[in-house]
Amino acid sequence: MSLYCGTACRRKFFWCYRLLSTYVTKTRYLFELKEDDDACKKAQQTGAFYLFHNLAPLLQKSEHQYLAPQYSLLELERLLGKFGQDSQILEDSVLIGCSEQQEAWFALDLGLNSSSSVNASLQKAEMETALQGSFIKLTKALFELNVKDASLLSTAQALLRWHDTHQFCSRSGQPTKKNVSGSKRVCPSNNIIYYPQVAPVVITLVSDGTRCLLVRQSSFPKGMYSALAGFCDIGESLEETVRREIAEEVGLEVDRLHYSASQHWPFPNSTLMIACHATVKPGQTELQVNLRELEAAAWFSRDEVATVLRRNNPSNQQQSGAVPFWLPPKLAIAHQLIKEWVEKPTCSPLPA
Ligand SMILES: NC(=O)C1=CN([C@@H]2O[C@H](COP(=O)(O)OP(=O)(O)OC[C@H]3O[C@@H](n4cnc5c(N)ncnc54)[C@H](OP(=O)(O)O)[C@@H]3O)[C@@H](O)[C@H]2O)C=CC1
Ligand SMILES: [Mg+2]
Numbered sequence: 001m002s003l004y005c006g007t008a009c010r011r012k013f014f015w016c017y018r019l020l021s022t023y024v025t026k027t028r029y030l031f032e033l034k035e036d037d038d039a040c041k042k043a044q045q046t047g048a049f050y051l052f053h054n055l056a057p058l059l060q061k062s063e064h065q066y067l068a069p070q071y072s073l074l075e076l077e078r079l080l081g082k083f084g085q086d087s088q089i090l091e092d093s094v095l096i097g098c099s100e101q102q103e104a105w106f107a108l109d110l111g112l113n114s115s116s117s118v119n120a121s122l123q124k125a126e127m128e129t130a131l132q133g134s135f136i137k138l139t140k141a142l143f144e145l146n147v148k149d150a151s152l153l154s155t156a157q158a159l160l161r162w163h164d165t166h167q168f169c170s171r172s173g174q175p176t177k178k179n180v181s182g183s184k185r186v187c188p189s190n191n192i193i194y195y196p197q198v199a200p201v202v203i204t205l206v207s208d209g210t211r212c213l214l215v216r217q218s219s220f221p222k223g224m225y226s227a228l229a230g231f232c233d234i235g236e237s238l239e240e241t242v243r244r245e246i247a248e249e250v251g252l253e254v255d256r257l258h259y260s261a262s263q264h265w266p267f268p269n270s271t272l273m274i275a276c277h278a279t280v281k282p283g284q285t286e287l288q289v290n291l292r293e294l295e296a297a298a299w300f301s302r303d304e305v306a307t308v309l310r311r312n313n314p315s316n317q318q319q320s321g322a323v324p325f326w327l328p329p330k331l332a333i334a335h336q337l338i339k340e341w342v343e344k345p346t347c348s349p350l351p352a
Helices: 010-020 023-035 037-046 073-082 087-092 118-131 138-144 147-165 238-250 302-310 314-320 333-343
Strands: 048-053 056-062 065-067 094-098 104-109 199-207 211-216 228-231 254-265 271-280 296-301
Touching: 023 037, 023 094, 037 073, 037 094, 037 104, 048 118, 048 147, 056 138, 056 147, 065 138, 073 087, 073 118, 087 104, 094 147, 104 147, 138 147, 147 254, 199 238, 199 254, 199 333, 211 238, 211 302, 211 333, 228 238, 238 254, 238 271, 254 333, 271 333, 296 302, 302 333
Parallel strands: 048 104, 199 271
Antiparallel strands: 048 056, 056 065, 094 104, 199 211, 199 228, 211 296, 254 271
16 A cells, blocks of 8 residues: 655654545545556455446335445356356446445446347346346436435446447547446557546526526426526636526526535436526516526525425425425435525625
């Protein structure tokens, strides 16, 4: 283990060791596995694998939530043998993290390569029986997973999808080759390196000082409103994306904005959600909704939003009939942004 500590002082050495023994050590171990194919292969021997089938994670139901089971390399090899599968498929696995004890975690999709054949669906059912779980779409399962598994499986799905859709070099048309960890693919004919991509999206909670602006797209679940979101265009800064999206979608201009937080979001593909608060220019509150982008947009008071946050479950609301709309679930950054606005009305803004 490298400690990156050049001091001869023993006390200082141990202080450094303690400092590097958790987060930094773990980060550097993962860095090594991404860079060094042999180290990564070795890590697979003692690592744990999460399984997917056509990008749906294998989950087991436990009371009110789903759990993501892990398998050792040996267990996986036995399973593959049982189903007559070549263990070469293990080469498709991708590194998704590690424990504090440096047990490396990998994800493997057992369905992608043969998804078009009839056998694949038969095998899926048989595998589910053998593994005592079900391959469940992430859109359905994400909100019933604990935070750690939700984050891990989102990362895993994004990485597996990226590899599945980047098998060929866009310049030579030749098959690209993945490194062992899956942190990149290389075209053997011209050495072009492809890295997994993420699309930046800005999500903004616009306020007029006392109310906030919530919007809905026709694709949202019925009754759900959220903050205004949009993909960054090439050449834009985040600030420019915020201003353009707000102008495009609701016809307003903002003059103050500040960053709140960010989140990886797996739907529909891999995006990095960058969450901001913004305040409209004085006197600009009349909405001109772009119906090609949005189904509806409206201003909501702090009290209205606080009430919905307290009972944010669409089925509860249907029963009581008291609240006409609901907000994204806790895991979504939109929820955190809205909650922050309700709880901290006087976040100090940065000059735009
Ligand atoms: N985690 C959270 O709390 C929330 C997350 N989101 C996410 O934010 C994302 C963006 O929000 P949305 O309002 O739809 O964005 P936009 O307002 O930018 O509109 C989406 C449209 O932009 C086009 N587009 C441009 N660049 C891309 C790209 N790189 N990938 C896909 N589409 C692109 C597509 O048009 P076309 O298909 O016509 O070509 C798409 O229909 C969504 O993926 C959504 O899941 C949204 C709200 C809350
Ligand atoms: Mg949008």
